[in-house]
Amino acid sequence: MHKGEVIYRHSATVRITHWVNALVLLVLLMSGLQIFNAHPALYLGEDSDFRNPVMAMGAVEEGETMKGVTTIFGYAIPTTGVFGLSGDADSGYDSRGFPWWSTLPGYRNLAMGRRWHFFFAWLFLMNGLAYLAWSFASGHLRRDLAPSRKELGHIGASIREHARLKFPKGEEAKRYNVLQKLAYLAVALLLLPLMLLTGLAMSPGMDAAFPVLLDMFGGRQSARTIHFVSATAIVLFFVVHLVMVLISGVWNNLRSMITGRYVIEPAEGKS
Amino acid sequence: MSEEKRLDRRGFLARGFAAASTVLLGGCEELSDRDWVKRVLESGETLTRVTQEALLSPETLAREYSEADLSPDFKANGSTNPDDPAYVAHAKNGFADWKLSVGGLVETPLELSLAELRAMPSRTQITRHDCVEGWSCIGKWKGVRLSALLDRARLKAGARYLVFHCADALGSTGTEADKYYESIGLADAFHEQTILAYEMNGETLPIPHGAPLRLRVERQLGYKMAKYVMRIEAVDSLAGIRGGRGGFWEDLGYEWYAGI
Numbered sequence: 001m002h003k004g005e006v007i008y009r010h011s012a013t014v015r016i017t018h019w020v021n022a023l024v025l026l027v028l029l030m031s032g033l034q035i036f037n038a039h040p041a042l043y044l045g046e047d048s049d050f051r052n053p054v055m056a057m058g059a060v061e062e063g064e065t066m067k068g069v070t071t072i073f074g075y076a077i078p079t080t081g082v083f084g085l086s087g088d089a090d091s092g093y094d095s096r097g098f099p100w101w102s103t104l105p106g107y108r109n110l111a112m113g114r115r116w117h118f119f120f121a122w123l124f125l126m127n128g129l130a131y132l133a134w135s136f137a138s139g140h141l142r143r144d145l146a147p148s149r150k151e152l153g154h155i156g157a158s159i160r161e162h163a164r165l166k167f168p169k170g171e172e173a174k175r176y177n178v179l180q181k182l183a184y185l186a187v188a189l190l191l192l193p194l195m196l197l198t199g200l201a202m203s204p205g206m207d208a209a210f211p212v213l214l215d216m217f218g219g220r221q222s223a224r225t226i227h228f229v230s231a232t233a234i235v236l237f238f239v240v241h242l243v244m245v246l247i248s249g250v251w252n253n254l255r256s257m258i259t260g261r262y263v264i265e266p267a268e269g270k271s
Numbered sequence: 272m273s274e275e276k277r278l279d280r281r282g283f284l285a286r287g288f289a290a291a292s293t294v295l296l297g298g299c300e301e302l303s304d305r306d307w308v309k310r311v312l313e314s315g316e317t318l319t320r321v322t323q324e325a326l327l328s329p330e331t332l333a334r335e336y337s338e339a340d341l342s343p344d345f346k347a348n349g350s351t352n353p354d355d356p357a358y359v360a361h362a363k364n365g366f367a368d369w370k371l372s373v374g375g376l377v378e379t380p381l382e383l384s385l386a387e388l389r390a391m392p393s394r395t396q397i398t399r400h401d402c403v404e405g406w407s408c409i410g411k412w413k414g415v416r417l418s419a420l421l422d423r424a425r426l427k428a429g430a431r432y433l434v435f436h437c438a439d440a441l442g443s444t445g446t447e448a449d450k451y452y453e454s455i456g457l458a459d460a461f462h463e464q465t466i467l468a469y470e471m472n473g474e475t476l477p478i479p480h481g482a483p484l485r486l487r488v489e490r491q492l493g494y495k496m497a498k499y500v501m502r503i504e505a506v507d508s509l510a511g512i513r514g515g516r517g518g519f520w521e522d523l524g525y526e527w528y529a530g531i
Binding site for chain 1 (some may be wrong): 303309311312313314315316318319323326327331332333334336340342344346399401402403404405406407408409489490491492520523524525526529530531
């Protein structure tokens with residue numbers, strides 16, 4: 001029975017930091033939504049212009065009933081049951097930004113949300129530094145993630161192949177393709193560091209120590225908005241990542257991220 | 272590999288994921304209530320405090336802004352109109368007979384009227400107020416430098432914290448335990464921007480913002496900046512005071528060090 005060549009795809013460092021990061025980001029996301037719910041509105045600049053938020057979630061009275069409304073750049077969108085007004089069978093509907101099932105803890109507790117968030121932020125930092133230090137030192141970034149000029153030239157073809165859900169086989173499958181490389185680089189070198197820096201820019205202590213944090217993002221409230229948008233981008237990356245893992249050989253992918261071993265299917269036309 | 276084994280492994284993985292997601296969603300909730308989890312999570316606060324203390328020298332100032340940056344609508348949060356009878360009487364009288372008391376571990380306990388406080392070395396600063404909830408407002412504050420008060424009262428050798436006892440009550444037990452209080456360490460107490468403000472945006476400090484006196488600790492979050500300050504007490508430990516964690520919100524689980 002010929003099952004294809006087995007290669008060692010992911011090093012132990014990549015595998016461990018990947019799963020630590022996955023857990024840590026989940027906790028950071030859910031505790032972050034708990035913190036956001038304490039004031040579910042976003043602004044631009046240094047301070048909060050309460051009358052003109054960029055985005056706000058809330059409940060409004062409409063006749064006898066309450067409705068959840070999310071306002072983005074002045075446009076009001078009804079979001080009852082999800083944003084602004086949501087609840088569970090036990091307690092009924094309640095005015096809150098994100099629903100209980102998406103926050104940590106599920107009940108309202110800003111203090112606990114902050115504790116979870118800042119503790120896991122330290123884990124996030126240490127795990128991220130370990131990954132980046134190893135990636136630079138071992139050549140992982142240069143060897144496995146940096147796309148070559150040639151690859152960048154074929155980006156259109158790669159997009160077309162992905163759109164048709166055709167994934168590389170044979171020799172080509174031994175490397176990340178150019179879209180994967182760009183996506184992973186964007187997350188590891190842009191989005192995740194951006195989360196850290198915008199997070200720090202919200203700290204009055206860090207702002208005093210490094211006022212440049214405020215200038216980088218155009219003020220504390222802008223930093224908070226960018227933190228939110230960047231978190232949303234990471235969630236979107238996660239959704240695409242998950243879909244790709246599922247449709248490009250889920251067990252092979254999962255095994256490679258757990259044991260490191262990955263089966264290369266022979267390219268068509270060869271045996 | 273046989274088909275059976277493959278299925279077994281899949282079944283194992285599937286069960287593993289189901290278990291993991293249950294633990295994550297339901298478990299974190301339950302974990303939040305466990306004491307040991309709280310203690311582990313609290314260790315993050317210590318790490319944050321020690322790191323920020325290392326990064327901040329006593330001279331590091333919070334950013335100061337210009338008149339043009341003032342928020343037109345500075346939000347008044349927490350108590351906005353204390354109902355304590357003694358406070359209400361002072362407020363009616365424009366705080367003319369009111370006095371701030373400074374005591375505890377000091378050589379010279381003080382009782383100072385607003386006029387006396389206004390005659391002491393002052394500082395005016397336009398700073399950003401960051402609420403723990405997430406919003407920010409920029410205001411202009413003028414007040415007596417806390418260091419000037421402490422120079423006059425002279426701290427005793429054992430003094431390590433300053434506790435601010437306030438007139439307003441945020442709790443609902445109907446006792447003294449409802450009263451707001453806060454505390455800071457000596458590094459923040461002697462910091463240049465740490466003032467007891469009696470003016471806001473060029474006018475006498477209004478009641479919703481903490482009249483007659485509001486603490487400003489510009490490198491920390493809003494809840495550290497106690498309003499309606501009536502009495503300052505120098506202590507060697509926070510353990511014996513109220514919940515023992517150094518503040519009204521701290522006793523409810525918020526960080527004592529609010530630099531983040």
